[in-house]
Amino acid sequence: MRLSLRWKLILGSVLVEIVMLSVLVTNSLRINQAHLLQLANIRLGEVSVLLNASVGPSMAQQDYAAINDVFRVSRRKEGIVYFLLFDQRRRLIAADGWEGAAPRKSGDVRIAASENRLDARIPIVLAGQVYGELLFGVSTAFIQDARNRLLRESVLIAAAEVLISFIVIALMGTWLTRNLKQLEISANAIFRGEYGTRVSHTGDDEIGVVGRTLNQMSAQLAHEMEALRHSEQQQRETASRLQSVLDAASEVSIVATDTKGLITMFNRGAEKMLGYRAEECVGALTPLVFHDAAELARRSGELSAECGRPVRNIEIFTSKALLHGSETQNWAYLRKDGTRLHVSLVVTAVRDQHAEISGYLGIARDITLQIEAQLALSQLNEELETRVLQRTSELEQANRDLAGAMDNLQIAQAELIRTEKLSALGTIVAVVAHELNTPIGNCLTVASTLHDKTMEVGQAFDQGNLRRSGLTEYIRDTRTGAEILLRGLNRSSELVNNFKQVAVDQTTDQRRQFDLLTVVNDVVALLSPTLRKLPYRLIMQVPDAIRMDSYPGPLEQVITNLVNNAITHAFDGKDEGTMTLCAARVAADMVRIEFADDGIGIEADHLSKIFDPFYTTKLGRGGTGLGLNIVHNIVKKMLGGKLDVESIYGKGTLFTIYLPLRAPE
Known part of the structure; x- marks a missing residue:
C-alpha cells in the first residue's frame, strides 16, 4: 500500500x-x-x-x-x-x-x-x-x-x-499536498511543453520559493525554446537554400569530405560530371577514386619534395589548402564509365566555430572544352606564325607602299590647303582690283579733264586770250579735281595697304603683336565689297585695346573662312541674313571670339563631321570640304585655342573660339 x-x-x-x-x-x-x-x-x-x-x-x-x-x-x-x-x-x-x-x-x-x-x-x-x-x-x-x-x-x-x-x-x-499538487500539475504541464503555465502560490515559504523558481524556469524554457525553434527554422531555411544552391549548380561538381577524406556531400553536378550517384559515394568513398593513379603519384612526388616529408592519399589535395586556405589545381577526372575530362579543382579547408578544421570542400569546373580550345588555339597560332612569316615581306612592302601613299596624301593635303589659301588670296586680289578700278578710273577721268583744261588755258595764255574769269574757273576746276584725285588715291592706297598686310600675314604665317580690332577691320574691309553685292549683313562687335601676341595671318584666314562658309552654306535658299562677329576678353590671358549666323543651321547628323577634311554638302558646286577643317587646325594647333560649334537646324549656327592672348611657342 x-x-x-x-x-x-x-x-x-x-x-x-x-x-x-x-x-x-x-x-x-x-x-x-x-x-x-x-x-x-x-x-x-x-x-x-x-x-x-x-x-x-x-x-x-x-x-x-x-x-x-x-x-x-x-x-x-x-x-x-x-x-x-x-x-x-x-x-x-x-x-x-x-x-x-x-x-x-x-x-x-x-x-x-x-x-x-x-x-x-x-x-x-x-x-x-x-x-x-x-x-x-x-x-x-x-x-x-x-x-x-x-x-x-x-x-x-x-x-x-x-x-x-x-x-x-x-x-x-491538506494545505501542503494541495500546493504540492499544484506544483506537480505545473511541472507536468511544463514537461508537456506548456511553457506559459504559472504557479499561483509564490509566497515567502519554501513552497512559494519553489513556485517562483518553477515560474522562472518556465519563462526561461519558453524563451530558450522560442530561440531554439527560431534557430532551427533558420537552420532549416539555410540548409534548404544551401541544398537548392548546390542542386542548382548542376554544371559544377561540389564534393565535401571529413578530415580523413571520406565523402560527406556529393551534389547533382558531381553526379552529372562523374557518373556516380550520391548514395554510392557519401560515407563510402574518397575523392582518390576519381583521379588517375599516375597523376596522383606525380603530384605526390612534387608535394613531398616541396614539403620535405611524404605527402600521400588525401593530403595530396589538402596540404596546400591547410597552408593557404585554398588551392586551385588542374586535374584529370576519371568518370565511372572510364572516360576522362579535364577540370579545374578548388580545394578549401572548412573550419568550425572554434576555427578547427572540420573537413574539406572541393569545387570542380569542367574545362575540357577550354583545354581543347587551347590546344586548337596553339595549333592555330603555329599556323598563323607560319603564315605571318610567309607574308611578312608582303606586309613590309605594303607598309612601304602605304607610307608612300600617306606621304603623297599629306603633300596633296598641304597643297590643297595652300591652294585654298591662294584661292582666298586670289579672291581678295580680284576684289581689291575691282575696288581699285573705281577710284583709279575716277582719277584718270579727272586727270584727263585737268589735262584738257590745262591745254586750253595754256593755249589761251599763249594767244593772249586768257581772261580772269577763265583763269578763275580753271583754278576752281583744278581744286575740285585735285580733291577728287586725293580721295581716289587715298582710297587706292588704303586698299593696297590692307591687301598688302593681309597678303603678307596669310602667306608668311609671321608671328607679331597686333591689335585684334585692327586685324578684324582689315579682313572686313577686304570682304566688304563682296558683302555689298549680297543681301547679307555682317555686324562687328569687337572692343578696342585687345592686344595679342600671336599669328594674325592664320587668324585672318579663320575669320575669312567662317564668313565665306556662312555665305556659301548658311543662307542657302534665303533672301537675307545676318552674320555677327563678336569678341570679348574672358580672362586675363584669354579672348573669346563668336561668329554667329541666323541661317538654316546644321543638321545634327552633320554637326559632328563639319571639321573633317574634304567633308562638304556641296561637293562639285564650289565646296572643297577644307574650309572648316583649316579653321579647326589653325585654332587648335597654331593658335593654341579651342573651337566649339552649336547649331539648331532652321535657326542658325554659333562658332565659339577661345584663344590665348599669347600663342604657344
Whole structure:
C-alpha cells in the first residue's frame, strides 16, 4: 500500500505522539510509583531488547520455529503472559499464550485490561529496518492498582492530544499536498511543453520559493525554446537554400569530405560530371577514386619534395589548402564509365566555430572544352606564325607602299590647303582690283579733264586770250579735281595697304603683336565689297585695346573662312541674313571670339563631321570640304585655342573660339 505524503506525515506524527505519550506515562508511573514502576519499566525494557534481539534475526530469515522457541523460553523465564508477533503488513505470524482466538491483524488486537500483567507493543528492528511488531504481556500484579489509575488518566490525555494533533496535522497536510499538487500539475504541464503555465502560490515559504523558481524556469524554457525553434527554422531555411544552391549548380561538381577524406556531400553536378550517384559515394568513398593513379603519384612526388616529408592519399589535395586556405589545381577526372575530362579543382579547408578544421570542400569546373580550345588555339597560332612569316615581306612592302601613299596624301593635303589659301588670296586680289578700278578710273577721268583744261588755258595764255574769269574757273576746276584725285588715291592706297598686310600675314604665317580690332577691320574691309553685292549683313562687335601676341595671318584666314562658309552654306535658299562677329576678353590671358549666323543651321547628323577634311554638302558646286577643317587646325594647333560649334537646324549656327592672348611657342 503506497501512502501519500500527507498520510505519511500524519502517521509519523501520531507515532511520534504515541511514543512521547508512552514516555510520559512511563515517567508518570515512575514518579507515582517510583520503585515499582522503575522495576517494571526496567524489566519491560530488558525484555523488549531481548525479544527484539532474539526475534529480529529470525524474523528477517522468516525462521518461525526459532521465534516460537524464543516465546516459550521467555514465558518460562521472564514471566511473560502472552506473545503476538505481526509482520510489516500488520498480519499475525506467531502467537503464544493468547487467550481465545488469535487476531489476524494488529488492528484486530483487543487486549483486555488485566490486573496481573503489563502489555507491551514494540517494533522489530534490525539494522535500522522495521520488520514487524511484537505485542506481549508481563505480569504486573504488584503494581496493578496504581498502573490502572495512571493508565486511565494517561489514555484520556493521550487520546485528546492525538486527536488534536491529528486534526492540525491533517489540515497542514491538506494545505501542503494541495500546493504540492499544484506544483506537480505545473511541472507536468511544463514537461508537456506548456511553457506559459504559472504557479499561483509564490509566497515567502519554501513552497512559494519553489513556485517562483518553477515560474522562472518556465519563462526561461519558453524563451530558450522560442530561440531554439527560431534557430532551427533558420537552420532549416539555410540548409534548404544551401541544398537548392548546390542542386542548382548542376554544371559544377561540389564534393565535401571529413578530415580523413571520406565523402560527406556529393551534389547533382558531381553526379552529372562523374557518373556516380550520391548514395554510392557519401560515407563510402574518397575523392582518390576519381583521379588517375599516375597523376596522383606525380603530384605526390612534387608535394613531398616541396614539403620535405611524404605527402600521400588525401593530403595530396589538402596540404596546400591547410597552408593557404585554398588551392586551385588542374586535374584529370576519371568518370565511372572510364572516360576522362579535364577540370579545374578548388580545394578549401572548412573550419568550425572554434576555427578547427572540420573537413574539406572541393569545387570542380569542367574545362575540357577550354583545354581543347587551347590546344586548337596553339595549333592555330603555329599556323598563323607560319603564315605571318610567309607574308611578312608582303606586309613590309605594303607598309612601304602605304607610307608612300600617306606621304603623297599629306603633300596633296598641304597643297590643297595652300591652294585654298591662294584661292582666298586670289579672291581678295580680284576684289581689291575691282575696288581699285573705281577710284583709279575716277582719277584718270579727272586727270584727263585737268589735262584738257590745262591745254586750253595754256593755249589761251599763249594767244593772249586768257581772261580772269577763265583763269578763275580753271583754278576752281583744278581744286575740285585735285580733291577728287586725293580721295581716289587715298582710297587706292588704303586698299593696297590692307591687301598688302593681309597678303603678307596669310602667306608668311609671321608671328607679331597686333591689335585684334585692327586685324578684324582689315579682313572686313577686304570682304566688304563682296558683302555689298549680297543681301547679307555682317555686324562687328569687337572692343578696342585687345592686344595679342600671336599669328594674325592664320587668324585672318579663320575669320575669312567662317564668313565665306556662312555665305556659301548658311543662307542657302534665303533672301537675307545676318552674320555677327563678336569678341570679348574672358580672362586675363584669354579672348573669346563668336561668329554667329541666323541661317538654316546644321543638321545634327552633320554637326559632328563639319571639321573633317574634304567633308562638304556641296561637293562639285564650289565646296572643297577644307574650309572648316583649316579653321579647326589653325585654332587648335597654331593658335593654341579651342573651337566649339552649336547649331539648331532652321535657326542658325554659333562658332565659339577661345584663344590665348599669347600663342604657344
